[in-house]
Structure formats: C-alpha cells, structure tokens
Amino acid sequence: MEKYKRIFVIVLDSLGIGEMPDAARFGDHDVDTFGHICDIVGTLNIPNLKKLGLLNLHPTKEMEEERHPIAYYTRLKETSNGKDTMTGHWEMMGLKIEKPFLTFTDTGFPPELIHELEERCGKKVIGNKCASGTQILDELGEEEIKNGSMIVYTSADSVMQICGNEETFDLKNLYRCCEIARELTMKNEWKVGRVIARPYVGKKKGEFVRTSNRRDYALKPFSRTALNALKDGGFDVISVGKINDIFCGEGITKAYHSESSVHGMQQTVDVCKEDFHGLCFTNLVDFDTLWGHRRNPVGYAKEIEKFDVGLGNLLEVLKEDDLLIITADHGNDPTYTGTDHTREYTPFIAYSKSMKENGRLEDQDTFAVIGATIADNFGVTMPEGTIGTSLLSQLK
Known part of the structure; x- marks a missing residue:
C-alpha cells in the first residue's frame, strides 16, 4: 500500500555540504559549498530550510540550529566514480557509474573531431579549450559574430559546449x-556526457549575456532506472528543468523547461496544484551555472534565499499524502580554486505533513537511496543491476 500518492524530488544543483572522504582523489581539499558560502556572508535568510533541519545537518558559525526541525535529514555519499551532473542524477535513480565520462580539459577536442564538426556544420570552430562560459564570450564573442564562426569549448566536466549568438x-x-x-x-x-547549446545575446565584449534557451544533448542512461520502472508501472513522472535532458527523456511522461531556478520552483508549485500520481523531479541549475562555476559565493547565497521563498510557497500547497525530498547532485564550492565541481556529501531532507517523527538519520553510502525509496513507495521493482536501499520505513 502506498504511503505517499506523490513524491517531489528537488535537486539544488551543486549544493554540497562538505568534502567526502575520497575528495583528494578528485583534486579537492577542504571543500564545502554550503559551509564556505555561510563563512563569507555570515547569515542567510532561510527560515524554511532551517525548520526542515538544514542547519542541524550542517551547523554554521553564525546561524542557530532549529530546536524542533520538522523533517528527517542526513548526508549522502556518492558511490559512483565522478562528480558531474549526469553521474549524480543517474546514481539517484539507481545507476552506479564505474568509468568516468571522457573529459578534454587539458587538450581541447581532437583535431579530427573539430575538422569533422566544421565540415558538417559549415562553420569554422574557434576556442576549443577549457574555459568559463562568460570569459570565452568576452574573449571570442565579437570574432564569432564578425566572421560567422562557432565557439566550442569544454570544462572539467565531460561536456562539449557550443555558443551561438x-x-x-x-x-x-x-x-x-x-x-x-x-x-x-x-x-x-x-x-x-553532454553536448550543450549555449545561446547568448549582445553585440560586444562586456554586454554578452547567456539566455535561457540552453539545451542539453545528453547520453541516454546505459540501463533502465527508477524512472523507467515508474513509467512502466503507469505512474506519472514529471520533470522540471534539465531533468528531461539529463535522462534523454527516458522514463519521463511530461517535461517542463525552466527559464531560471526561481521559475523552476514556481513550476514545481504549479505542478503540486495539479492532480497527478507519481513523481515530480526538479533540477534547479542556477546555483551551479550562475554562481558555483563563476566562483561567486554572494550570488550563490542570494540564490539559496530565493529558493527558500519558493520552498515556502511549495510547503503551503503540499498535501498530507505528499513527500518532499530536497537534495543535490554534487558540490561546486564557490570559494575553491578553478571552476570545477567539487566532490562533496549532499543533503537528503525528507518532509511530509503526515510525518509524526523527525530528526537525523544515519549517513548513507549512495545517492541511490532516493530512487529506491521512490520505487518502494509506489510498489515497483527497481530494474536489474541498479543499486540503492529504500529509506521509506524510516520516514515515520
């Protein structure tokens, strides 16, 4: 028998809560996205996250813990070999990534690939290096516009990004x-892992701005996930933000494109007002793209506060038989060197108006407890080869 009719999973893209034990293997040391943001700004206006127990899970110097948190909370380790978006999300839904996706951070893309891309697209490629998205626009945007070229670049992630005015x-x-x-x-x-369209507007250096018409072309998951199991079981699987892109539409029954994280939260609130049966899976990407990669802790802090406002709106419309899970897919410490993601624990916060208890759960060894919990609730069998153990029985 189902415990919850609807489950909402909201991914605060890159909101890590402290380095994992193996962080050094990924080039990370003393990383802590949420903690270091709080060190910089002091206090955050996050009453809803506070009452759900975030500050109990991750105490800060200047903000008091919640005396009576209303949710369950714990830390999740990533068991897969990576710290990128796809690895994190796929693991949430049951897949363990053993072999990291290819990166071209140090060398750029091979000449053979670039030549074939130019021939097929009819445009000369410029860039072809690891770069920040905003920096490369300032460097090459005017040249692209003048000569009809195509800016191609990568990052520490497994991505090919293509800019176009x-x-x-x-x-x-x-x-x-x-x-x-x-x-x-x-x-x-x-x-x-992904090819990303990065459209922008503007005519000269200093004025270029990326638009919300980004589109991700991801690899399909190498195996079936909890999303496939839900869809095959006749349940709704509604995606908000880039979830549909991350899973290449696999297991999704309805998808909403978001223009920003604030917009994504409003869409999630709107979905909550609809009558559906199953999962709403939301990714809020601005934490990562606008602030984490750009190493802007103050902007990141303001984004967290904006999310808390949207969270308050969602909490108001949640029903008694709804379950809300808040988590992240990796870290992106805006105080750290470079512009790469960081290997961190992620939060797991679970709340329902029907809960009679709350508090700290034991740390978990994989993000996949999320997909396993969802499948357990709806009585569907996780696909063969997936990982994760349900936490449903602990949510009382």
Missing part, C-alpha cells in the same frame, strides 16, 4: 550544430 547564428541552426556534435561524439574515443 541568437541574432547572428540563429537558434535553430545552433541546435542543428549541437545535434551534429552529439552524433559525432557518440564514438567511443570522443564520447562526452
């Missing part, structure tokens, strides 16, 4: 080029 490149043409890039990078020697 919406006025001169044309959005449909940008998407076409990204589809070609996705096809080319399906080869084993070039296989990246």
Whole structure:
C-alpha cells in the first residue's frame, strides 16, 4: 500500500555540504559549498530550510540550529566514480557509474573531431579549450559574430559546449550544430556526457549575456532506472528543468523547461496544484551555472534565499499524502580554486505533513537511496543491476 500518492524530488544543483572522504582523489581539499558560502556572508535568510533541519545537518558559525526541525535529514555519499551532473542524477535513480565520462580539459577536442564538426556544420570552430562560459564570450564573442564562426569549448566536466549568438547564428541552426556534435561524439574515443547549446545575446565584449534557451544533448542512461520502472508501472513522472535532458527523456511522461531556478520552483508549485500520481523531479541549475562555476559565493547565497521563498510557497500547497525530498547532485564550492565541481556529501531532507517523527538519520553510502525509496513507495521493482536501499520505513 502506498504511503505517499506523490513524491517531489528537488535537486539544488551543486549544493554540497562538505568534502567526502575520497575528495583528494578528485583534486579537492577542504571543500564545502554550503559551509564556505555561510563563512563569507555570515547569515542567510532561510527560515524554511532551517525548520526542515538544514542547519542541524550542517551547523554554521553564525546561524542557530532549529530546536524542533520538522523533517528527517542526513548526508549522502556518492558511490559512483565522478562528480558531474549526469553521474549524480543517474546514481539517484539507481545507476552506479564505474568509468568516468571522457573529459578534454587539458587538450581541447581532437583535431579530427573539430575538422569533422566544421565540415558538417559549415562553420569554422574557434576556442576549443577549457574555459568559463562568460570569459570565452568576452574573449571570442565579437570574432564569432564578425566572421560567422562557432565557439566550442569544454570544462572539467565531460561536456562539449557550443555558443551561438541568437541574432547572428540563429537558434535553430545552433541546435542543428549541437545535434551534429552529439552524433559525432557518440564514438567511443570522443564520447562526452553532454553536448550543450549555449545561446547568448549582445553585440560586444562586456554586454554578452547567456539566455535561457540552453539545451542539453545528453547520453541516454546505459540501463533502465527508477524512472523507467515508474513509467512502466503507469505512474506519472514529471520533470522540471534539465531533468528531461539529463535522462534523454527516458522514463519521463511530461517535461517542463525552466527559464531560471526561481521559475523552476514556481513550476514545481504549479505542478503540486495539479492532480497527478507519481513523481515530480526538479533540477534547479542556477546555483551551479550562475554562481558555483563563476566562483561567486554572494550570488550563490542570494540564490539559496530565493529558493527558500519558493520552498515556502511549495510547503503551503503540499498535501498530507505528499513527500518532499530536497537534495543535490554534487558540490561546486564557490570559494575553491578553478571552476570545477567539487566532490562533496549532499543533503537528503525528507518532509511530509503526515510525518509524526523527525530528526537525523544515519549517513548513507549512495545517492541511490532516493530512487529506491521512490520505487518502494509506489510498489515497483527497481530494474536489474541498479543499486540503492529504500529509506521509506524510516520516514515515520
């Protein structure tokens, strides 16, 4: 018998809560996204996250813990070999990634790949290096516009990112080029986790701004996940934000594209007002893309406060038989060196108006407890080869 009719999983993209024991293996030392943000700004106006127990899970110097938290909370380790978006989300839904996705951080993409991309797209590639998205626009945006070129770059993630000015490149043409890039990078020697369309507007350095028309072309999950099990079982699986892109539509029954994290939370509130039966899976990406990668702890702090406002709106409309889970997919400490994600624990906060108890749960060894808990609630069997143990019985 189902405990909850609807489950909402909200991923605060990159809101890590302290380094994992194996962080040094990933080049990270003393990383703590939430903690270091709090060290910089002092206090955050987050009454809803506080009452759910975030400060009990991760105490700070200047903010008091909640005396009577209303949710269950714990830390999750990532068992997969990585610290990127796809690895984190796929693990949540039961997949363990043993082999990291290919990266081209140090060398750029191979000449053979770039040549074929230029031939197929009809544009000269410029860039082809590891760079910050905003920096490379300032460096090469004017050249792209003047010469009709195509900016291609990567990061420490397994990604190929392609920039295009919406006025001169044309959005449909940008998407076409990204589809070609996705096809080319399906080869084993070039296989990246995602190709990302990065449209922008503006005419000169200092004025370039990326738009919300980003589109991700991800690899399909290598096996079935909890999402497939839910969909096959006849349940709704509603995605908000880039969840649909991360899973290539696998296991999704309805998808909503978000223009920002604030918009994504409003969409989640709107979905909550609908009558559905199953899962609403939301990713709020601005924490990561706007503030984590750009190493802006103050902007990140303000984004957390904006989320807390949206969270308050969601808490008001949640029903007695709804379950809310708040988590993250990796860290991205805005006080750390470089611009890469950081290998951190992530929060697991679970709340329902029907809960009679609350408090700290034991740390968990995998993000996959999320998918296992969801499958357990709806009485569906996790696909063969997946990992994770349900926490449903502990949510009382």
